[in-house]
Amino acid sequence: MEWINIVIQGVLIGGLYAMFAAGLALIFGVMRLVNIAHGDLIVLAAYIALMTTDTLGINPLLAIVIVVPIMAAIGYGLQRVLLNRTLGDDILPPLLVTFGLSVIIQNALLELFTADSRRLRAGAIEVASFPLAEGVWIGVLPLLQFVVAVAVIGALQLLFYRTAFGRAFRATSDDQSVAQLMGLDSRHVFALAMALSLAVIAVAGVFIAIRTNFDPAIGPARLIFGFEAVIIGGLGSMWGTLAGGIILGVAQAIGAQINPGWQLLAGHLAFLLILALRPEGLFPKVKG
Amino acid sequence: MPEPLLEVRALDAFYGDFQALFGVSLRVAAGEVVAVIGANGAGKSTLLKCIAGVIASRHDAVVFDGEPIGEAPAFAVVARGIALVPEGRRLFSSLSVEENLLIGGQLRRPGPWTLPRIYELFPALAARRHQPSTSLSGGEQQMVAIGRALMCNPKLLVCDEISLGLAPIVVREIYARLPSIVAEGSSLVIVEQDVVQALKAANQVYCLQEGRVALAGAAATLTRETISAAYFGA
Numbered sequence: 001m002e003w004i005n006i007v008i009q010g011v012l013i014g015g016l017y018a019m020f021a022a023g024l025a026l027i028f029g030v031m032r033l034v035n036i037a038h039g040d041l042i043v044l045a046a047y048i049a050l051m052t053t054d055t056l057g058i059n060p061l062l063a064i065v066i067v068v069p070i071m072a073a074i075g076y077g078l079q080r081v082l083l084n085r086t087l088g089d090d091i092l093p094p095l096l097v098t099f100g101l102s103v104i105i106q107n108a109l110l111e112l113f114t115a116d117s118r119r120l121r122a123g124a125i126e127v128a129s130f131p132l133a134e135g136v137w138i139g140v141l142p143l144l145q146f147v148v149a150v151a152v153i154g155a156l157q158l159l160f161y162r163t164a165f166g167r168a169f170r171a172t173s174d175d176q177s178v179a180q181l182m183g184l185d186s187r188h189v190f191a192l193a194m195a196l197s198l199a200v201i202a203v204a205g206v207f208i209a210i211r212t213n214f215d216p217a218i219g220p221a222r223l224i225f226g227f228e229a230v231i232i233g234g235l236g237s238m239w240g241t242l243a244g245g246i247i248l249g250v251a252q253a254i255g256a257q258i259n260p261g262w263q264l265l266a267g268h269l270a271f272l273l274i275l276a277l278r279p280e281g282l283f284p285k286v287k288g
Numbered sequence: 289m290p291e292p293l294l295e296v297r298a299l300d301a302f303y304g305d306f307q308a309l310f311g312v313s314l315r316v317a318a319g320e321v322v323a324v325i326g327a328n329g330a331g332k333s334t335l336l337k338c339i340a341g342v343i344a345s346r347h348d349a350v351v352f353d354g355e356p357i358g359e360a361p362a363f364a365v366v367a368r369g370i371a372l373v374p375e376g377r378r379l380f381s382s383l384s385v386e387e388n389l390l391i392g393g394q395l396r397r398p399g400p401w402t403l404p405r406i407y408e409l410f411p412a413l414a415a416r417r418h419q420p421s422t423s424l425s426g427g428e429q430q431m432v433a434i435g436r437a438l439m440c441n442p443k444l445l446v447c448d449e450i451s452l453g454l455a456p457i458v459v460r461e462i463y464a465r466l467p468s469i470v471a472e473g474s475s476l477v478i479v480e481q482d483v484v485q486a487l488k489a490a491n492q493v494y495c496l497q498e499g500r501v502a503l504a505g506a507a508a509t510l511t512r513e514t515i516s517a518a519y520f521g522a
Contacts, residue, residue, distance in 0.1 A: 164394055167383065171391045174380040180362040181340060181372050183395040183440065 001135035006253045008132075012142035014242075014249025015149030016211075019204035020226030021233065021241040022153055023197040029235060030173045030193040031087060033094045037101040039223030041198060044105055045071050045205025046214050050118055060120040060210050061144075068202045075198030079191035087190070102219065109216035117213035126210065145207045150242065152200055157238040159196075169193055228271040234281020243282055247274070291354065293318045293475050294339065294370075294444055299349040299358075301334050301499075308334040310499045316444065316492075321466070321476040323490035323507070325483050327519060330496040332479040333375055336448050339477070340372040341365035353443070367395055371442035375449045375479075377433040379421040386417040388432050392439030399441025400472045406435040409465055427458035434462070438469065445469060447478045451485060463489055483515060497521055 020042065027033050035041075045067055052063040082101075086093040128140040160166035172179040172189045180186060208214060208222070225248060233244025248267050255266020274282070294316040301309035309331045316322045324332050337343040339350055341362040348356040357365055366372075371392070379388050389406055407414035410431040416424060421432055430450055437445055451459040459482070466489055470476060480486035487493060487507050495503040495518040503510070503518030 164390070167387050167391060168394065170382050170387075171380045174382050175378055177342065177362075178374060178378045178380070179391070181342070181366060181374065182391050182436065183363050183366045184391070185361075185363045 003257075004136050006257050007250055008136065008138060009142070010250030010253030011246050012139070012146045012249070013253065014229075014246030015146035016204055016207055016245070017225045017229045017248050018153060018242040018245030019149050019200055019207075020222055021229035021245055022156055022238055023201040023204075024223075024226045025230045025233075025235060025238070025241050026156065026200070027193055027197045028230070030169045031190045032091065033083065033087065034091070034098070035197075036095060036098040036223065037105060037219075038098075038201065038226055039219035039221065040102045040105040040109075041071070041074075041219075042201045042205045042208065042222050043109065043214060043216060043219040044074075045198075045202040046120075046209035047109055047113060047118075047216075048202075049120060049206045049209050050113075053120060060122045060206055061125070063120075064203055064206050067206055068199045071198040071202035071205075072195040075195040076191045078198075079194035080187060083194065084187050084190055102223075106216050106219060113216065115215055115217070117215040118209070119213050120206070120209040122210045141210065145211070148203060148207070149245070152203060153238050153242050156196075156200070160238065165192070225267070228267065231281055232271060232274045234283040234285070236281070236283040236285040240281060240283030292316055293320075293353060294477070295351045296335070296339065297349055297351065299335070299338055299345055301331070301338050301343055301345060303334075308499050309338070312496070312499070312501055314494055314501070314504075316475050316477060318443075318475055319470060319473070320492060321470060321478065321490045322492045322494065323486035324477065324479045324494050324496060325481070325486050325515075325519065326496035326502075328481075329498075331499040332496055333448055334499075335496070336372060336446050336477070336479055339365075339446060340370055342372075366440055366442070367397070369397065369441075369443035371437035371440040371445055373430075373433050373437045373445070373447040373450060375452065377426075377429045379429055379432055379436070381420075381422050383421060384418050385413055385421050385424065385432055388421050388436050389439050392436035395440055397441040401438045401441050403439075406438060409438075409468060410435060425458075427454050427462065430454060430458075430462060434465075434469075438474075442474055445474045445476050447476065449479055449481065451480060451482050459485065483519070487515075495519055 024035060024038050027035055048070055049060055049063045049067045052066050053060050083094060086097045125141050129137045132138050160169060168184050168189055172184055172186050176186045229241055229244035229248050232247050233240030247270060251270035252263045252267040256263035292315040296312060296314040298311045298313055299309055300311060312335060324335060326332050338345045341360050345358040347358045349358040352368060352370060380391060389403060412428055413431055450462060463485060466476060478486060490507045493505060493507045493510055494501055495515060497518060503514060
């Protein structure tokens with residue numbers, strides 16, 4: 001029974017990792033940009049949620065509807081003003097610039113909010129749980145987070161493969177110069193992709209802030225979880241990032257059960273194992 | 289002479305320090321088919337890239353519908369009504385045939401061309417509409433590339449080397465469709481290495497040689513000798 005509980009915990013936390021990963025995979029897929037500041041932007045979203053709940057006195061889960069549009073606007077602006085200028089044949093400039101951005105965000109948050117760890121209070125839902133079977137309990141909040149993650153990833157998958165919006169993303173990703181010939185301004189398309197990516201991590205940021213303590217320095221570790229989930233899942237489908245997140249979450253949960261110090265190690269080992277055995281990921285991009 | 293749809297005026301084009309076009313001028317009237325011929329490296333594709341906005345040029349070097357568009361970027365030029373069928377087709381490889389066509393239609397310019405009309409023009413595509421664009425034969429891919437550009441409902445359709453790498457019978461089939469495109473109100477500029485094919489399809493012919501217009505005139509009035517002199521240089 002104990003192991004079933006552990007695996008369930010791992011699956012549910014995997015939803016969160018999948019949201020980190022979906023944001024990364026989205027912008028890498030559309031514009032081949034590896035966003036080193038991704039984790040710090042998640043933390044930024046958590047702090048924006050903190051400010052929102054402090055100012056308005058609303059439940060953090062409700063704050064999602066405010067944090068998402070703010071993060072999307074930041075994403076659009078960031079891409080138009082800064083990141084579009086770094087894109088080109090060379091992959092190094094966007095890496096360096098987003099690395100710099102990561103440092104700037106961490107230090108700005110440190111300056112504004114100090115290094116104290118913070119937490120959002122969501123009320124009774126935080127500790128609510130219900131029995132699934134004899135001895136198997138499910139927390140309401142982790143379940144909600146997982147359901148939201150599945151919904152977000154399903155929505156992204158639909159958007160990418162079933163709408164004009166997603167078609168524009170895929171066309172621009174395939175051939176930017178021909179997409180321009182068809183009237184797609186790639187600067188705008190890329191900015192929309194970044195806005196979408198940050199909207200997804202805004203949701204993730206709020207859930208992180210409710211589940212655990214956070215401080216300005218936790219971003220890079222979230223970036224690593226996101227990367228690992230992307231690589232495990234592969235770039236062929238948004239559902240791959242969900243699978244990647246779940247595998248990472250379960251590995252960490254099992255590792256933590258064996259020895260509390262092994263939580264992160266077990267996640268990294270699962271990642272390395274898949275990288276060694278199936279470097280293209282579980283759901284690789286189909287070559288045409 | 290009526291106001292032309294497209295006028296290229298004394299256009300110079302550069303790749304870095306290398307000058308590819310020297311004072312090229314060209315006129316396309318509404319409803320006309322203009323062929324641009326010339327040897328490899330004569331500057332034909334460069335001319336098309338300047339017209340389509342892929343390469344920026346002097347503000348008033350390209351005038352379309354009375355408006356100077358030389359400095360306009362490609363996505364703004366197509367919104368005004370110039371669609372390019374790029375050399376080598378360059379379909380979106382992760383999109384299906386129909387999705388490729390829909391990308392052309394996303395500007396929602398009003399006009400005669402819709403998905404059903406494209407499938408009417410190229411019936412071979414209708415059955416393959418949901419296939420990946422990469423699974424098609426070269427000729428079918430060329431039809432998708434033309435259809436994709438037509439879905440922009442252009443006033444001017446610019447085709448770069450549409451016969452390149454295709455079997456003669458397929459080339460004839462594609463060229464047989466061009467009159468129905470013109471009949472719907474689009475003018476055409478075609479760049480072509482196959483001079484015979486170009487002369488058959490076009491009203492006006494421009495022959496480029498080393499970045500300059502070596503010969504221009506109505507297709508019917510040009511003789512084989514004058515063309516070959518302009519093509520290869522005297």
